[in-house]
Amino acid sequence: xxxxxxxxxxxxxxxxxxxxxxxxxxxxxxxxxxxxxxxxxxxxxxxxxxxxxxxxxxxxxxxxxxxxxxxxxxxxxxxxxxxxxxxxxxxxxxxxxxxxxxxxxxxxxxxxxxxxxxxxxxxxxxxxxxxxxxxxxxxxxxxxxxxxxxxxxxxxxxxxxxxxxxxxxxxxxxxxxxxxxxxxxxxxxxxxxxxxxxxxxxxxxxxxxxxxxxxxxxxxxxxxxxxxxxxxxxxxxxxxxxxxxxxxxxxxxxxxxxxxxxxxxxxxxxxxxxxxxxxxxxxxxxxxxxxxxxxxxxxxxxxxxxxxxxxxxxxxxxxxxxxxxxxxxxxxxxxxxxxxxxxxxxxxxxxxxxxxxxxxxxxxxxxxxxxxxxxxxxxxxxxxxxxxxxxxxxxxxxxxxxxxxxxxxxxxxxxxxxxxxxxxxxxxxxxxxxxxxxxxxxxxxxxxxxxxxxxxxxxxxxxxxxxxxxxxxxxxxxxxxxxxxxxxxxxxxxxxxxxxxxxxxxxxxxxxxxxx
Numbered sequence: 001x002x003x004x005x006x007x008x009x010x011x012x013x014x015x016x017x018x019x020x021x022x023x024x025x026x027x028x029x030x031x032x033x034x035x036x037x038x039x040x041x042x043x044x045x046x047x048x049x050x051x052x053x054x055x056x057x058x059x060x061x062x063x064x065x066x067x068x069x070x071x072x073x074x075x076x077x078x079x080x081x082x083x084x085x086x087x088x089x090x091x092x093x094x095x096x097x098x099x100x101x102x103x104x105x106x107x108x109x110x111x112x113x114x115x116x117x118x119x120x121x122x123x124x125x126x127x128x129x130x131x132x133x134x135x136x137x138x139x140x141x142x143x144x145x146x147x148x149x150x151x152x153x154x155x156x157x158x159x160x161x162x163x164x165x166x167x168x169x170x171x172x173x174x175x176x177x178x179x180x181x182x183x184x185x186x187x188x189x190x191x192x193x194x195x196x197x198x199x200x201x202x203x204x205x206x207x208x209x210x211x212x213x214x215x216x217x218x219x220x221x222x223x224x225x226x227x228x229x230x231x232x233x234x235x236x237x238x239x240x241x242x243x244x245x246x247x248x249x250x251x252x253x254x255x256x257x258x259x260x261x262x263x264x265x266x267x268x269x270x271x272x273x274x275x276x277x278x279x280x281x282x283x284x285x286x287x288x289x290x291x292x293x294x295x296x297x298x299x300x301x302x303x304x305x306x307x308x309x310x311x312x313x314x315x316x317x318x319x320x321x322x323x324x325x326x327x328x329x330x331x332x333x334x335x336x337x338x339x340x341x342x343x344x345x346x347x348x349x350x351x352x353x354x355x356x357x358x359x360x361x362x363x364x365x366x367x368x369x370x371x372x373x374x375x376x377x378x379x380x381x382x383x384x385x386x387x388x389x390x391x392x393x394x395x396x397x398x399x400x401x402x403x404x405x406x407x408x409x410x411x412x413x414x415x416x417x418x419x420x421x422x423x424x425x426x427x428x429x430x431x432x433x434x435x436x437x438x439x440x441x442x443x444x445x446x447x448x449x450x451x452x453x454x455x456x457x458x459x460x461x462x463x464x465x466x467x468x469x470x471x472x473x474x475x476x477x478x479x480x481x482x483x484x485x486x487x488x489x490x491x492x493x494x495x496x497x498x499x500x501x502x503x504x505x506x507x508x509x510x511x512x513x514x515x516x
Contacts, residue, residue, distance in 0.1 A: 004058045006071055010047050020047035021054065023061060023070075029077065031069035102154070107177075109155040110168055113143040114177055124174055140174060189219070189230045190256050196221040199258070200265030200292075202229070203249060203274075203281075205240060213237040215248055219258075220265070220465075229465035232256065242273045246284040263292045269300045298472060299462040302455065318444035319366065319374075321435040322381070325388070326365040328428055335395070335425070336362070341412055342394060343387040345402045348410035358387050375452035382449060385504055389436065395421055395429035439513040442501040450497050454482050 008024040023043040030044075042048050043061050061067055117124055117139055125138040148156045159167070167173075193199050199221040208214050215235040221228055233256075235248045253260045266282055268274035274281045275296060282294035310316065329335050340360070347357040361384050364377040381388070393399040401418035408415050421429075435441055458479050461467050467475075486493045502512035 020049040022047050025070040025074040029070045029073035031066040105154045106158045193221050198264045202267045227468050242279045242281040245281045263289050266292050267295045270296050314440050314444040318441050326363050329363050339391045342391040344410040344412050359383050375456045378449045392429045392433040437508045442504050446497045446500045
């Protein structure tokens with residue numbers, strides 16, 4: 001046994017007459033029998049029981065070719081069993097795993113670029129969507145090149161060595177990756193909604209660039225004691241009736257496997273299709289979920305209230321003149337440059353007198369939907385009022401325009417000959433100058449600025465996603481107390497308004513407006 005380690009003993013299953021030895025290698029790993037080769041039965045198909053001839057038969061068997069082949073196979077099996085890394089399947093598995101890890105690293109680098117574009121709201125594709133340096137690149141491929149230049153060795157190796165049909169950067173792959181990223185995020189949101197148990201929904205319709213009506217759907221729920229608001233879908237609406245919109249919402253919640261019966265609130269705007277008490281979306285939804293109370297969007301209600309409050313004639317006239325002023329400068333680069341030049345010249349004079357400079361701001365158009373957002377536009381206009389009046393005086397030929405020398409002294413980089421404006425500009429500037437210098441305009445302007453100053457912080461809070469109903473009620477109550485205080489102490493509260501208006505009338509050489 002020490003000399004022939006391939007020998008094995010068989011005990012005959014308890015029968016001493018059947019006990020003997022056999023070749024383990026030839027029994028377990030038989031070699032293919034070659035034609036003309038000798039193959040003995042002893043030690044292979046028959047157990048050797050005559051131990052007197054064991055050494056002789058074992059030596060003879062050890063020299064047979066088919067035995068050597070079987071022994072090689074057995075030793076190879078033992079080696080690969082003891083050393084797992086030498087097995088062919090293990091080698092193939094290791095190579096496959098390495099390739100999988102490399103592919104995952106490549107995809108991770110590509111996904112990072114897509115994620116950056118998505119988070120920053122950057123469009124992916126440009127006029128030419130490839131990695132060639134000779135043609136304009138889309139933003140996605142520009143980000144790929146930036147990542148490579150920043151030291152991403154994995155991505156660099158992939159771009160340099162990959163086959164043309166396996167770049168993982170085509171338009172289709174980009175869309176697929178974005179789809180899977182969106183699905184993963186949506187799954188996380190849905191999981192959080194289910195864990196919170198109860199939730200609320202928010203929906204509003206909006207037309208996309210193609211004119212197709214889209215229904216934006218969001219959910220609101222509580223996570224770790226904090227209210228969370230997440231958008232979950234844009235739904236294409238062929239019809240905008242309350243019944244169809246309600247059906248769209250219910251179907252989408254079902255598709256996402258969110259239990260519609262656990263909805264406890266629904267928030268929409270005040271349109272009839274959404275708020276109608278018979279056939280509106282909220283009424284039809286409550287037939288399915290009676291516990292889902294309807295709430296009219298508070299920010300939308302605030303805008304509606306301000307719109308109603310602005311029916312006062314002086315305020316309406318002021319807003320109309322303000323809109324005309326914004327359009328007058330917004331769509332004329334030449335007039336914009338004139339305003340910038342006049343601001344620079346005035347600041348040069350104010351600096352010489354030791355007075356604060358006028359900020360270099362541009363006139364903004366009034367928001368057509370969010371009334372409170374007009375506060376910023378009105379505030380900026382008040383800050384540059386003196387420059388605007390001076391510019392209108394120059395455009396209407398009421399005063400002499402700054403010369404090139406004066407412009408150069410004021411730091412204007414490219415002085416030019418002002419006063420080369422047509423009759424249309426002169427006429428519009430003269431009309432705006434008259435309107436903007438009237439007492440009614442100035443008082444209405446500062447009254448609007450004063451009141452919107454109370455409402456702007458509330459509007460920002462109502463548009464946020466983390467404000468709960470208790471905190472919202474507290475903020476609204478605070479604003480109502482301030483407005484009530486303004487009404488009860490109107491002379492005291494509005495005195496600064498008339499003082500600010502008086503400072504502007506002084507620019508026109510007129511006395512202060514009378515307090516009614």
